[in-house]
Amino acid sequence: MAMEYGQGYGLDVPDKHRLPAGLRAPFEARHWRELGYVLLSLPISILLFTYAVTMVSLGIGLLVTFLGIPVLAAGLAGCRGFGAMERARARGLLDLEVSDPEPLRMRKRGFMAWMGAVLKSGTSWRSFLYGVLQLPWAVFSFVVAVNFWAIGWTLLTYPLWFWLFPMYGGQGGVQLYGDETHHIYLDNPFEIGVTALVGLLFTLATPWIVRALTMVDRLLVHGLLGPSRLATRVVELESDRGVVVDTAAADLRRIERDLHDGAQARLVALAMDLGLAKEKLAEDPQAAARMVDSAHGEVKTALQELRDLARGIHPAVLTDRGLDAALSAVASRCTVPVEVQVDLAQRPVPAIEGIAYFTVSELLQNISKHSRATWAGVDVWRVENRLMLQVVDNGVGGADTSVGSGLAGLTERLDAVDGILVVDSPVGGPTRITAELPWRTV
The missing domain is CATH 3.30.565.10 (Histidine kinase-like ATPase, C-terminal domain)
Structure with a gap:
């Protein structure tokens, strides 16, 4: 094996931005993708929750008849389809790469085998659980994200549109407090500036709040819609087994090559030298002795090669x-x-x-x-x-x-x-x- 030394490294030069990350965040594409994910989650979760609960409840309720099994299987299969859509949405908007879960394992073909595989699949039930759990979280994250985003940009841009109130609303500006005798409006330059500053703080904080909300979505998608730990471990073990088999085969080929090119070739030459020495033993004993002495050296060399080979296998x-x-x-x-x-x-x-x-x-x-x-x-x-x-x-x-x-x-x-x-x-x-x-x- 060869380890390469002295190779240059491809250094990644960090991007240079004039604005720090905190000021860039509200305008970055990542923030808008994450915000779009949160906004889309509400209607999708309502649809998924309605479908999942309706189909599974109907299927369980009809289990007293034969219709319950196919209805329940169809409901779980639909949840698996929603799961595939959610993985694609998370991949596109959150840059979350989640592997597809293990496919259905059917020993036989046919509708009955398919229903049994769907009902016994852990992926089906995890997809159903995702449909149930996502709705309350989607409602919470939608409300938090929309309110922070709307309040932030409304207050930040207030100096640009506060004139609408006195011109068309008949009041000095946004009303903070009012009763029969007192009315407090944001209508002077100081109050307007403070309002814009508060809006700026909300606007700068919104991307990080949205990012924190989507972290929970990432956990839900990865934990419930991805492959199970057992399935992942099985895939890893299958891959590792392939590596072990390939390594063992490569070692066997190396041993075979070393034997063929080294000790075996040397022993074949040794046998030929001893045969020639045997033929010359009667007519030229001195030449035969020299050949035997040379063969003795070859034997030592062959033994050393065999020792080295054995040490390479297991010392x-x-x-x-x-x-x-x-x-x-x-x-x-x-x-x-x-x-x-x-x-x-x-x-x-x-x-x-x-x-x-x-x-x-x-x-x-x-x-x-x-x-x-x-x-x-x-x-x-x-x-x-x-x-x-x-x-x-x-x-x-x-x-x-x-x-x-x-x-x-x-x-x-x-x-x-x-x-x-x-x-x-x-x-x-x-x-x-x-x-x-x-x-x-x-």
């Missing part, structure tokens, strides 16, 4: 003595000095121990090949139920999981066992790579 020192000794052996073969510190009171299961060993081994190999470092360090310790690995070096830096295939492949391997790989490698160094694995004891 014996790891099985016998654990991570401390195994990582020290790997560090001794690195081209730069490596300090190894392993602080483990007990050993994890062999699978996790092997992944930790090969993770450190591959990172040290990449340090030798690409980092141009003069020093490296390996730390291994345990934090609660996690095994932590950290490899650091003082090389040129620039390591990135999105560049090349080395770190990306290592990330996939760790992810297959619920592990995490974090890379901190600014250009110019130093590089600090932290791996986190689940702790599982023997």
Whole structure:
């Protein structure tokens, strides 16, 4: 595997605005999209609530007859359709990406199988629950958003239109208080200015209030209309299983290639040399002895290659003595000095121990090949139920999981066992790579 060092980073230059975020917010497209979402939620929630409650109540009421089942299934299917529409609306107006929930699972085809799948689907009932819960929240958020928006802009623009009251209303301005003897109007420059200032505060606060309201909508859509945690976990496990299978197949191909190109080819040549030595043994013993001596050297080389191959599959020192000794052996073969510190009171299961060993081994190999470092360090310790690995070096830096295939492949391997790989490698160094694995004891 190859980890790319010394690669430049594409730095994202932040947008420069003349106005701070608080002053820009009322005019940004995001605010208007979120406000539009809140305004649309009220009529949509009324329609969805009416449909959901009517159809489900009717279906439950008709369960004493056969008609109840298809009516209930149709009602839940409609709720699923509304859920798809709401996911699209949240995606377009709130920039909320929610994956589609798991599809209906039908063992057989036909209307009866479809009804059973709809009724047994958790997505159907979560969509119904969304239709029930959204209405009261939509009413609340609509009232709050509209009032803050209308009051803010009305007061802010009051200096532009207060003249309407004395000209067409017969009074000095907006009336704050009035009875039979007293009338208080906003009609002098000071009061008008204060009114506009209060309106400005309302106007500046409205985008953040609307954003806070839509956070609840995001939670509702994500929690009730997206895939369930169980379904998400199943998809992750299926993906991880595919990664494990692909990794195992790649390792088998590598072992086969190493055997075919290395030890097997050397043993075939050795057998031929021994055959020639056997033929020359009677007529030229000295030549035969030289050939046997050469074959003896080839045997030693083949044995060393087999030992290296076995070490690449699973080193014996790891099985016998654990991570401390195994990582020290790997560090001794690195081209730069490596300090190894392993602080483990007990050993994890062999699978996790092997992944930790090969993770450190591959990172040290990449340090030798690409980092141009003069020093490296390996730390291994345990934090609660996690095994932590950290490899650091003082090389040129620039390591990135999105560049090349080395770190990306290592990330996939760790992810297959619920592990995490974090890379901190600014250009110019130093590089600090932290791996986190689940702790599982023997």
